[in-house]
Amino acid sequence: MRYVSTRGDDTELGFADVLLAGLAPDGGLYVPVEWPELPPLADLRGLPFDRVAVEVTWPFVAGDVDRVAYERIVADAYASFDVPEVCPVVPLGELASGAPLHLLELFHGPTLAFKDVALQLVGRLFDHVLAARDGHICVLGATSGDTGSAAMDACAGLDRVDTFILFPDGRTSEVQRRQMTTLTASNVHAVAVPGTFDDCQDLVKAAFADAPFREEVHLSAVNSINWARVMAQVTYYVTAHLAVRDDDGPVSFVVPTGNFGNVLAGWVAARGGLPVDRLVVASNRNDVLTRFFTSGTMSLAEVVPTTSPSMDIQVSSNLERLLFEVLGRDGRAIAELLGRFRSDGSVTVDATVLAELRRGFDCGRLDDEEAGRVIREVHHRLGLLVDPHTAVGIGVAERLADGGPLDDPDVPVVCLATAHPAKFPDAVEAATGLRPQLPARLADLFERPERVDHVPADLVQIQELLRSRLS
Numbered sequence: 443m444r445y446v447s448t449r450g451d452d453t454e455l456g457f458a459d460v461l462l463a464g465l466a467p468d469g470g471l472y473v474p475v476e477w478p479e480l481p482p483l484a485d486l487r488g489l490p491f492d493r494v495a496v497e498v499t500w501p502f503v504a505g506d507v508d509r510v511a512y513e514r515i516v517a518d519a520y521a522s523f524d525v526p527e528v529c530p531v532v533p534l535g536e537l538a539s540g541a542p543l544h545l546l547e548l549f550h551g552p553t554l555a556f557k558d559v560a561l562q563l564v565g566r567l568f569d570h571v572l573a574a575r576d577g578h579i580c581v582l583g584a585t586s587g588d589t590g591s592a593a594m595d596a597c598a599g600l601d602r603v604d605t606f607i608l609f610p611d612g613r614t615s616e617v618q619r620r621q622m623t624t625l626t627a628s629n630v631h632a633v634a635v636p637g638t639f640d641d642c643q644d645l646v647k648a649a650f651a652d653a654p655f656r657e658e659v660h661l662s663a664v665n666s667i668n669w670a671r672v673m674a675q676v677t678y679y680v681t682a683h684l685a686v687r688d689d690d691g692p693v694s695f696v697v698p699t700g701n702f703g704n705v706l707a708g709w710v711a712a713r714g715g716l717p718v719d720r721l722v723v724a725s726n727r728n729d730v731l732t733r734f735f736t737s738g739t740m741s742l743a744e745v746v747p748t749t750s751p752s753m754d755i756q757v758s759s760n761l762e763r764l765l766f767e768v769l770g771r772d773g774r775a776i777a778e779l780l781g782r783f784r785s786d787g788s789v790t791v792d793a794t795v796l797a798e799l800r801r802g803f804d805c806g807r808l809d810d811e812e813a814g815r816v817i818r819e820v821h822h823r824l825g826l827l828v829d830p831h832t833a834v835g836i837g838v839a840e841r842l843a844d845g846g847p848l849d850d851p852d853v854p855v856v857c858l859a860t861a862h863p864a865k866f867p868d869a870v871e872a873a874t875g876l877r878p879q880l881p882a883r884l885a886d887l888f889e890r891p892e893r894v895d896h897v898p899a900d901l902v903q904i905q906e907l908l909r910s911r912l913s
């Protein structure tokens with residue numbers, strides 16, 4: 443498979459270069475030159491998760507990774523999960539329409555959020571590709587909470603990778619912070635920055651835009667701008683479909699969304715032939731995407747802190763990959779559109795583009811109070827605790843089933859459960875009176891010593907820190 447940038451630079455790269463580069467030199471994101479077809483569902487039925495993952499993702503890595511090595515890497519990545527199904531599907535009853543509702547549990551990996559599904563694979567792929575090239579990289583990422591710990595866990599102890607994660611000081615949950623600051627491996631670093639997630643992301647983008655610095659330290663990205671993450675997430679849309687239907691009929695997915703990476707993977711699956719009816723973008727009060735899919739106007743707004751902090755984002759990077767497709771793979775049009783967004787704080791796509799976007803996606807938003815009600819009600823009804831991000835998805839599904847796009851009783855709906863409830867214990871306790879317990883392997887998280895660097899939101903000082911800590 444070959445890849446090109448979304449901003450018009452048509453130099454084609456293979457998977458290994460795309461994996462290591464993260465962001466393209468012109469500021470764009472890498473996308474495959476063509477979308478591969480998924481294998482027929484009948485051929486995947488009954489296979490374990492790691493086997494499905496190899497079959498689904500192989501076309502994206504082919505040419506750059508040896509097949510036997512890839513099978514071993516994928517198996518090893520998913521052996522790190524707490525349950526053999528890796529991403530189990532559990533029934534959640536029925537929606538008002540009569541459609542069956544399911545929860546796709548993506549939080550059984552080492553750091554209890556869906557990002558482990560991709561990053562446990564990405565960390566191992568870094569190691570494999572760098573060993574073959576005798577290379578070294580410096581991973582720099584921004585996190586609203588979960589990417590950081592998932593990336594640090596995935597890269598901890600790798601000889602050829604130093605990892606620096608910027609997080610907005612005081613805006614992550616305590617569990618999220620401690621998962622980053624209590625790792626003992628000396629090649630992973632948590633960096634607290636005053637401001638919001640978007641401020642952290644801007645610093646990361648600025649560091650990547652500084653070409654000499656990027657070269658000097660071999661910068662690489664683990665945010666969902668890295669194509670390999672989106673690729674890895676395609677697998678569980680397929681396994682979820684296999685779990686809820688035994689035929690090739692349609693399934694709808696509701697995805698709690700921030701950076702648009704997770705739901706984009708669903709679009710890639712559908713593009714490859716997975717029978718998907720609706721893909722629903724679920725937002726909290728930071729509803730840039732809901733406003734965009736409703737009006738065609740993307741406009742900057744203040745980030746408001748919510749009980750689902752991993753979705754407290756107002757600039758959804760991965761939307762660029764979808765816009766690139768919808769604009770007929772015209773990189774110059776993308777560069778122009780995003781340039782206008784940067785300079786004016788707002789941009790509107792024309793009606794045909796909006797109609798095309800709406801053909802594939804629906805959207806909805808839920809505020810904290812409604813998410814709390816969902817947590818309470820799911821617990822009351824099923825005895826199950828769900829985290830506030832997952833609750834946003836469930837609440838949006840309920841709303842759209844009531845005379846909306848999810849009201850077809852014959853189309854099962856799968857809500858993606860993106861975090862373990864114990865990652866956000868305060869919100870869950872406020873809603874139910876019950877404090878969810880961390881799995882036993884993390885039970886002493888609050889006793890472990892923390893290690894964190896505090897740095898102002900200043901590119902030069904961030905660069906100094908990286909230089910001083912490189913191994």
Ligand SMILES: *Cc1c(COP(=O)(O)O)cnc(C)c1O
Pocket residue numbers: 555556557588589666698699700701702703704705752753831860861
């Ligand atoms: C990262 C994250 C999201 C948002 O995922 P995107 O791929 O950025 O849309 C949602 N929920 C949780 C728990 C997360 O960690």
